[in-house]
Amino acid sequence: MDKILIIHGPNLNLLGQRETDIYGAATLEEINKKLNCIAKDKKVELSIFQSNHEGEIVDIIGQSKKNDIKAILINPAAYTHTSVAIRDAIAAVNIPAVEVHISNIYSRENFRHTSLIAPVAYGQISGFGVESYVLGLNAIVNLIEKIA
Ligand code: DQA
Numbered sequence: 001m002d003k004i005l006i007i008h009g010p011n012l013n014l015l016g017q018r019e020t021d022i023y024g025a026a027t028l029e030e031i032n033k034k035l036n037c038i039a040k041d042k043k044v045e046l047s048i049f050q051s052n053h054e055g056e057i058v059d060i061i062g063q064s065k066k067n068d069i070k071a072i073l074i075n076p077a078a079y080t081h082t083s084v085a086i087r088d089a090i091a092a093v094n095i096p097a098v099e100v101h102i103s104n105i106y107s108r109e110n111f112r113h114t115s116l117i118a119p120v121a122y123g124q125i126s127g128f129g130v131e132s133y134v135l136g137l138n139a140i141v142n143l144i145e146k147i148a
Contacts, residue, residue: 001045002144004137005069006035007057008050009077013075015102027091032129035137042141054083061089071122071140072097073133077120080105080115091120098134101126 008028010017016027032048035109039046047069048059057079064072072090074097088098097120104127105112118124122143125132 001043002070002148003045003047003068004039004140004144005060005064005067005072006046006048006137007047007074007076008034009034009057009058009079010052011077012075012077013052016120022130024129028059030077031130032131035133038134038137042138042142044144053058054079057083057084058089061086061093064093064095069095070144071095071137073100073140074098074121075100075102075116075133076117080117082109083116087116087120096147098122098136098140098143099124100132101128102132103127109114 013028015023015031016025026136028050036046047067053056061072076083076086099115099117099121105115106126115124123139125136125139128135130147
């Protein structure tokens with residue numbers, strides 16, 4: 001089975017209690033459950049990782065070739081707007097990455113309008129709530145089939 005790495009960045013462990021007017025009521029556990037259901041249906045395997053630490057995210061991306069990861073679904077959260085290191089890690093492994101955001105980052109504060117990740121991502125999905133993850137995972141499965 002093809003393996004997909006799912007990365008949730010900082011503060012996403014607080015989903016369900018964090019600014020629910022922006023991010024909704026679903027918890028990270030509920031989102032992961034939904035993604036695992038889709039994965040089962042699509043016959044792919046997920047490796048799911050959440051961290052509040054930039055270096056840990058860089059490390060897990062760096063190990064993805066060795067771990068036979070076919071594609072990466074990442075919500076880099078606040079690191080979207082600041083992390084050259086995560087951007088460089090994605091570029092370094094040369095594995096297709098899809099960037100997702102729950103909120104529409106372009107309709108929010110100016111500092112969220114820039115994604116350092118987008119130029120090295122295969123594509124970006126932003127603003128569909130939890131559905132962004134579902135769209136992202138489906139896009140990745142199609143992508144893997146296309147490049148297989
Ligand atoms: C986010 C948007 C980011 O700007 C923010 O820092 C997050 C979550 C989203 O999913 O909408 O933590 O990535």
